[in-house]
Amino acid sequence: MNELKILGTEKVGNFKFTGIEGGFGENKKAMLVRDIAVIHGKEVRQINQAINMNRKRFKDGIDVIDFLNQSNGFRKFAEDNGLIGSNRTQHVYLLSERGYAKLLKILEDDKAWEIYDELVDNYFNMRYIIQKQDSYMITDPVQRAKRWIEEQEEHQVKLAMAKQETKDVQDNTPISSKDYQVLSRKIGQKLDRYLSQHQIYNKNQVALLRWDLNNAILKAAGVPARTLIKQKHFTAIAEALVNWEPSESTLEKMKVY
Secondary structure, three states, rough: OOOOOOEEEEEEOOEEEEEEEEOOOOEEEEEHHHHHHOOOOOHHHHHHHHHHHHHHHOEEEOOEEEEEOOHHOOHHHHHHHHOOOOOOOOOOOOHHHHHHHHHHHOOOOOOOOOOHHHHHHHOHHHHHHHHHHHHHHHHOOOHHHHHHHHHHHHHHHHHHHHHHHHHHHHHOEEEOHHHHHHHHOOOOOOOHHHHHHHOOOHHHHHHHHHHHHHHHHHHHHOOOOOOOEEEEHHHHHHHHHHHHHOOOHHHHOOOOO
């Protein structure tokens, strides 16, 4: 069970509410339905009703926590912090950022989404920003060491991403004029071998076969013209050249000549 803690009164724009952290994961911020109701100008019962009518959409421990659900063990936290209104209260809901987003989809209020954006930027994500400070700025030795390890992992991820970006750029680079000439020559050689093997001399049949082979190359590369072929297509093109045989439709057309 993720430990919950009260952060105190938070202020975002003109709104004040109780900041809560934990429950949905370490350092994850959450909001009480009673505060959400005030922010959006609704009654708590209206928000509770919206959740209850769509309860299957809200996953326990991921989207929502009901403090009065005995199985999750959070009731004492709610009692100790005065979160239970009265003995008649049936639900005291706490929503994660994801749960809050699901609620807004149900409410279908454009103004509500504007408020949500403000809360995401200035409440839900603020802890993350603070945590991402450089390790040398952290005084606690344990936290500094943890952050240093994170920095090394982040560095490795950035390197991997940079390598992938470089590869993507290389792969998507159009083939050079020299490569284009080589490719054209290979295609011509493949066609010549086929014509020689099958003793085909009729110019109309040759034209059909040339079209068929060229079409197979373009299909393998997934482009409409040879000039659009890129470096990343060469493997597929090489395989298409090796395995090329005229299509049945082309062979049928050739019988006319």
